[in-house]
Amino acid sequence: MARTSHRPSPLEWQVFRGSDAVRRDLVSSNQLRSTAWVRVRHDVYADSRIRLDHTLACRATALRLPVTAVFAGPSAAFLHGVKHAAGYNDDVHVILPPEVRLRSHQGLRIHATEIESDEMEWRDGLRRTVATRTVWDVACWAELTHAVSIVDRLLRRDQVGPADLAGLVERHGTHLSRSRALRVFELADPRARSAAESSLRIRLVTAGIPRPTARHPVKLANGRVLHPELAWPEFRVAVELDHQSPGERSPCLDDIDPELMRRYSRGQLTASGWTVLPVTLHQMRLGFTDFVTSVRRALLDRGWQP
Structure with missing residues (x-):
């Protein structure tokens, strides 16, 4: 039978580094294997009562990334409320400055690119791209059908508008993925309901x-x-x-x-x-x-x- 353990109040409903919790004497290594906790990433655990969704995956990933990381693409779309954009087991997408030497690995997709200060925002303790930058990254990175479905939803929710899409195409006039993004935007339709x-x-x-x-x-x-x-x-x-x-x-x-x-x-x-x-x-x-x-x-x- 699976072991259960008491949840110390500092760890209730939290996502945390297991090694930190053990060092602070909040839990033991054995207690981390109980049903009170779920292992989300290497050395990252969460209160098992927390919903296993992409927000949890982002919160867990954030504990192992530099503070300059910005959640982007499908991950940012999920954080903006597009629930089909990414699931718990999908890769977490982040933008990091090109000079930061980190590589993508299973569960984490790193995009080494520049981002302007007005293209990011803090929300619920996570830094994500704003909606307009999110649709651009989604259009450039995601498979066509999935990208269009995400843009459809953001348009339907009025988080972006047709003028925003036109502005993005103009702003990124020399971007290598401009034609790909333009195709996604041309196919998008806010009238879609699912x-x-x-x-x-x-x-x-x-x-x-x-x-x-x-x-x-x-x-x-x-x-x-x-x-x-x-x-x-x-x-x-x-x-x-x-x-x-x-x-x-x-x-x-x-x-x-x-x-x-x-x-x-x-x-x-x-x-x-x-x-x-x-x-x-x-x-x-x-x-x-x-x-x-x-x-x-x-x-x-x-x-x-x-």
Whole structure:
């Protein structure tokens, strides 16, 4: 049976260096192996009641980094409230001055680059990039679909705006990753309501399907207005993402309105002359090629000319 131990008050709800706690005689090495604590990084422990999320990973990493470190990219996006940006087991991204000689390793991605004072801020004891610098780093570093989904969320939450994105492209006019960032910004859409929806949109585009409109309003004959998740209005084709497939649920539905989902009626859209293609999260993982073929066929049937 796993051992439990008393948590000294200075360590309750804290993240700490194990060697420091032992030296201060707060716990013993044996007590650190009890269920009261969780080992987060080498020689870094936390009260086991703390949620195992990316914030904890950042807090643990901060104890082993110079004070000049700035959390950036997907890590900063998580700290800005984009919960799907990074998980507990994902790499922590930090910016360090080029002259600091530290290397990336498992669990830590170091970006040796310059950062201006107005591009960083302190929040809850951690130094992170501001939202505008965060979207730039995400666009430059992250895989396209993931990058767009993060930028979508920051746009939707009004933490950045279209003018900010345009300003970043202008500001970094000679940056080697400028074209990559520009592609991410061009594909971003604040109307997306979930990471799964963003992913579906970008994966369709990169598969050669024309860019759909997110949440296009469709007014029915009875006056009701529906907003299919993705639509090609000129061809009256729509895609409905089925979040509630048996045995599966998207982990990124933190701001989906359940009432909106319940009101959504595939039958009414079909009766109004639309072709509606449902796709499950399982299909997105394992049968996406077949789904792309179905979308392409539906668009061709409605007059799309590639």
